[in-house]
Amino acid sequence: MKSILTTGSNGLLGQKITEKVLAEGRVKLIATSKGVNRYPVKAGYEYAEMDILNPEQVRQVIEKYKPDAIIHTAAMTNVDTCEANKELCHQLNVDAVKTLLSICEEKNIQLVHLSTDFVFDGANGPYKEEDAVCPVSYYGESKVLSEDLLKQSKVHWAIIRTILVYGISSDMSRSNIVLWAKGALEKASPINVVNDQWRMPTLAEDLAEACILAVEQRAQGIYHISGKDYMSIADLVRKVADYWSLDQSFLHEISSASLNQTAKRPIRTGFILDKAIKDLGYNPHSFEEGLAILKGQM
Numbered sequence: 001m002k003s004i005l006t007t008g009s010n011g012l013l014g015q016k017i018t019e020k021v022l023a024e025g026r027v028k029l030i031a032t033s034k035g036v037n038r039y040p041v042k043a044g045y046e047y048a049e050m051d052i053l054n055p056e057q058v059r060q061v062i063e064k065y066k067p068d069a070i071i072h073t074a075a076m077t078n079v080d081t082c083e084a085n086k087e088l089c090h091q092l093n094v095d096a097v098k099t100l101l102s103i104c105e106e107k108n109i110q111l112v113h114l115s116t117d118f119v120f121d122g123a124n125g126p127y128k129e130e131d132a133v134c135p136v137s138y139y140g141e142s143k144v145l146s147e148d149l150l151k152q153s154k155v156h157w158a159i160i161r162t163i164l165v166y167g168i169s170s171d172m173s174r175s176n177i178v179l180w181a182k183g184a185l186e187k188a189s190p191i192n193v194v195n196d197q198w199r200m201p202t203l204a205e206d207l208a209e210a211c212i213l214a215v216e217q218r219a220q221g222i223y224h225i226s227g228k229d230y231m232s233i234a235d236l237v238r239k240v241a242d243y244w245s246l247d248q249s250f251l252h253e254i255s256s257a258s259l260n261q262t263a264k265r266p267i268r269t270g271f272i273l274d275k276a277i278k279d280l281g282y283n284p285h286s287f288e289e290g291l292a293i294l295k296g297q298m
């Protein structure tokens, strides 16, 4: 059985990988994150504290556990924070990948790296893996730089790009669009939602499955992983409201320009999933099925 080490195991994807490994036992797991373990179940896998900005600690932990593969989920993931703090974003999203690559190369460890639809400018979505990247934000730029590092390395690498991940986990450090919209509409708080950005939202469980498939199959190359339904952000929020029978009169559709966010967002992303479906056996849920899974976990 292969052993995998996850970085950022306290995050949404990190926790879903732990949950899947504990439920299915297909791989051995060493979960690592900054600080204490926030996943509620502590048995059935190893946990080690590992700050990806601390190269010595990263080396010590990897040398101790000698994993077959690393799934690198840790990152600065808030797009506006990345724009406002480019230096720290570069350290987390680019320099930390350099550290991991040098150790993976030395020890012949597969690196599965998480990237984003924000590597594209959003002019021509949905995108194939080989389409030209052209980020419109520093977050997207930092992920392009990290992808380039993998492509130039001698490591056995896979890049998994994903889109607008939703799900629920323990003690989350940040929310996601589905939980945010549901929470606000339940409290009858007015929300502004953009109607001129299109995405393919991804159930966190589907993304975790794709990451494990990439390790099991020792995948190499870029894979586009998202849900299969394409919608505007406003339609997404309406589907959430419909699913939980919430009053939509508090939902106000606006344009991206009027939102005035720090970082620019691509207009129309979305992925063509054929490669992941054919090569990895990836089989995503529909958005409605994803909401039903989430409801069962609340």
Ligand SMILES: NC(=O)c1ccc[n+]([C@@H]2O[C@H](COP(=O)([O-])OP(=O)(O)OC[C@H]3O[C@@H](n4cnc5c(N)ncnc54)[C@H](OP(=O)(O)O)[C@@H]3O)[C@@H](O)[C@H]2O)c1
Binding pocket: 007, 008, 009, 010, 011, 012, 013, 014, 033, 034, 035, 050, 051, 052, 053, 072, 073, 074, 075, 076, 077, 092, 114, 115, 116, 117, 161, 162, 163, 164, 165, 166, 172, 173, 174
């Ligand atoms: N979520 C999305 O919509 C989305 C879309 C496209 C791509 N992605 C990519 O997918 C990956 C996983 O995303 P996610 O949704 O699971 O993100 P997340 O919930 O924000 O998790 C990221 C985790 O990284 C941890 N982290 C931050 N700095 C660290 C450090 N110095 N050392 C170790 N861990 C550190 C965070 O710890 P704390 O919890 O303690 O802050 C957090 O738990 C990321 O690479 C992201 O860029 C996500």
